[in-house]
Amino acid sequence: MSLQISAACRDALQDWLNRKSALADSSDHTIAAYRADVAGFLAFMAEHRGGPQGLAALDKITVTEMRAWMAQARSTGLSSRSLARRLSAVKSFYRWLAEREGFAATAVLAARSPKFQKKLPRPLDPDAARAVIDTVELQSQTPWVAARDVAVITLLYGCGLRISEALGLKGADAPLRASLRILGKGQKERIVPVLPAARDAVDAYLRLCPHPQEHDAPLFRGVRGGALNPRLIQGAMAQVRMQLGLPASATPHALRHSFATHLLEAGGDLRSIQELLGHASLATTQAYTAVDTARLMEVYARSHPKA
Incomplete structure (x- = not known):
């Protein structure tokens, strides 16, 4: 045509x-x-x-x-x-x-878009997220590869990074500091706090990694020393899903959903979570978090100045 x-x-x-x-x-x-x-x-x-x-x-x-x-x-x-x-x-x-x-x-x-029901993200519950981090280490018999995968998965859940953002880190970013400057979609820059657990996981990986840490080289390496292919992390997650009996929706990106949802459930406000995720719209953040309407109204009532 x-x-x-x-x-x-x-x-x-x-x-x-x-x-x-x-x-x-x-x-x-x-x-x-x-x-x-x-x-x-x-x-x-x-x-x-x-x-x-x-x-x-x-x-x-x-x-x-x-x-x-x-x-x-x-x-x-x-x-x-x-x-x-x-x-x-x-x-x-x-x-x-x-x-x-x-x-x-x-x-x-003026043409009207057809209506459709948006698929809500399906995050893991906190226990399942912790089990994923514990279990991913068992997917490789090579110690440094196992430590690498743990470090990547911990960054996805602990910092709410996209997998492309985690794999986009350079040697210059290590050792990780208390916060990371992330350049996300549309070149939107944001500052993300780094939990001690994530810093420790990256440090453990770097101690074992056989490839030299270079300023402009990828922080996370493949077996031959090149940039780590995201499919390898996706494959490790697929194996973890099978071992833990998790649904197919338990993907690396689901860990980012889980990060946002668990923060909101713990009392975090939507605006702050929006900044951490790098969303342009607060509505996107609301759809991104799998928290029921009652919980959202509770956050609204507590934080709105006229509530």
Whole structure:
């Protein structure tokens, strides 16, 4: 279907993707998804109208055509969640294109996203989280590899790091201090306190690691000395799940969910947890923590100045 897209539309799409990649620091996977979503939309419109459409024609898309595109996507079995993602990508492209070309993309931007129930994160309970840390050490017979995996897992749960953030630490970050400066998604910087248990785990790994600690080299190494592949940590977690009888949702990222949820359950306030996680929106933090509405209302009543 991409052959139906005009050269002008292809060029505009590439310009938008280049801008997304440069300004939003989007991953290659995200850029590829944007490309597929918007190219699919443009191809549908070209086929729907009987041939490739220039940029001027994109200003003429109607509400009826938007409904036809969404109906066609639905007919292929696409879920509401996936369709909402596609529509979001198309709207983002159109906002940029409308500003560049000087037209009003009313029909596209007014299209309503299909409703879907967001999947709530499923954190581990505190006992299970501690058991994971205790058990991950048993997954390797090589002492320094076992210590490495314990250190990574402890950082994920003890500091609420994303796995990419933990594996992005450099030799210059060691020995870990009382806090870490983390550069997260969208180049958003945050300061994260480091628990003594996490510092001790990293120190234990460094004492055993056979590879020299270098200032600009990855802190966590693979067996051959290169950067540690996140799949190895995911694999270790999969083995731990089997041994402990945990559900498939017990992934490395679930430890970050657990960090946030357990902090809130212990009396932490949402705003502080938002800062620790590096979320841009407080609403994201609320959805991220698996605490019931009654608990949220309790936090609200205790912390709101007019409560």
